[in-house]
Amino acid sequence: MVIKLSYKTLLFFLCVMMVAALCFWAERQPRFSVTVNTAPKGTPVPIIMYHHIMEQEEDAGDYVITPQEFENDLVYLKSKGYTGVTGAQLIEYAENGTPLPEKPVFITFDDGYESTYRYAFPLLKKHGFPAAVSIVGKFADIYSGSIAKDISYSQMNWQQIKELSDSGIIEIGNHTYDMHEANGSRKGCRINEGESEEQYAAALADDIGRLQDKINVMTGKKPQIFAYPFGFFCRESVDTLKQMGIRLSLGCEEGTAYVSDSDSLINMKRYNRAHGKTSEAFFKKILK
Numbered sequence: 070m071v072i073k074l075s076y077k078t079l080l081f082f083l084c085v086m087m088v089a090a091l092c093f094w095a096e097r098q099p100r101f102s103v104t105v106n107t108a109p110k111g112t113p114v115p116i117i118m119y120h121h122i123m124e125q126e127e128d129a130g131d132y133v134i135t136p137q138e139f140e141n142d143l144v145y146l147k148s149k150g151y152t153g154v155t156g157a158q159l160i161e162y163a164e165n166g167t168p169l170p171e172k173p174v175f176i177t178f179d180d181g182y183e184s185t186y187r188y189a190f191p192l193l194k195k196h197g198f199p200a201a202v203s204i205v206g207k208f209a210d211i212y213s214g215s216i217a218k219d220i221s222y223s224q225m226n227w228q229q230i231k232e233l234s235d236s237g238i239i240e241i242g243n244h245t246y247d248m249h250e251a252n253g254s255r256k257g258c259r260i261n262e263g264e265s266e267e268q269y270a271a272a273l274a275d276d277i278g279r280l281q282d283k284i285n286v287m288t289g290k291k292p293q294i295f296a297y298p299f300g301f302f303c304r305e306s307v308d309t310l311k312q313m314g315i316r317l318s319l320g321c322e323e324g325t326a327y328v329s330d331s332d333s334l335i336n337m338k339r340y341n342r343a344h345g346k347t348s349e350a351f352f353k354k355i356l357k
């Protein structure tokens with residue numbers, strides 16, 4: 070029996086075979102495109118996270134370095150051609166494309182220790198680096214009262230915070246008014262299990278808004294920067310922070326931040342600077 074195929078049917082089968090051949094070929098190709106798609110987009114900006122500074126080596130540790138180590142870091146960064154940038158510059162770059170210097174680095178301090186005021190502030194001025202200092206509102210209130218103070222644990226009072234802000238080189242960031250607990254009723258400012266999104270948004274807005282307003286009253290500037298306590302991030306916090314005026318948030322996940330659009334400014338990666346390494350050894354894997 071002779072099967073007669075019409076011209077149209079023949080063309081159809083030819084097409085099917087071509088598509089099948091193309092699929093087979095595509096399957097066997099190395100997945101170059103996948104590699105390209107997962108490569109980070111944007112400008113790499115190393116963000117360094119500092120906390121506390123103490124003079125004695127024996128007091129130093131993972132979150133405490135010496136003034137000498139901090140100064141060595143600044144001198145080292147400068148010698149390698151790095152320029153300190155502000156959070157405002159990163160926001161301008163992400164939102165409006167305003168160019169950044171060729172080798173940007175962003176210096177950040179969390180918690181608002183008095184040691185930031187006493188040791189870091191003069192060194193930042195001396196070496197021409199700006200920094201973002203994210204404070205806990207409750208601590209600032211407590212240390213503005215008549216409480217025993219010691220540089221080994223004291224936090225900055227509002228007068229010191231205002232002085233930093235007025236200098237023009239320090240941006241004051243929000244580190245929550247009273248959600249700086251790793252093991253309290255919630256982890257930092259993260260949503261609790263079983264908590265509704267509405268309940269959470271109200272609790273977060275209450276706390277963050279309180280400190281936004283207080284910093285605005287005390288310094289005349291409303292923060293645009295937020296640091297997640299202990300790096301406890303959750304998606305549900307993003308919209309509320311935005312509504313409170315936050316445009317850049319800092320996390321604790323280790324890595325280089327890549328700045329492209331405004332979403333790239335959410336929960337930015339940082340490098341914790343611990344005690345015990347030379348600046349060269351610390352920055353070796355960070356500055357490429």
Ligand SMILES: [Zn+2]
Pocket residue numbers: 179180244249298299
């Ligand atoms: Zn903290």
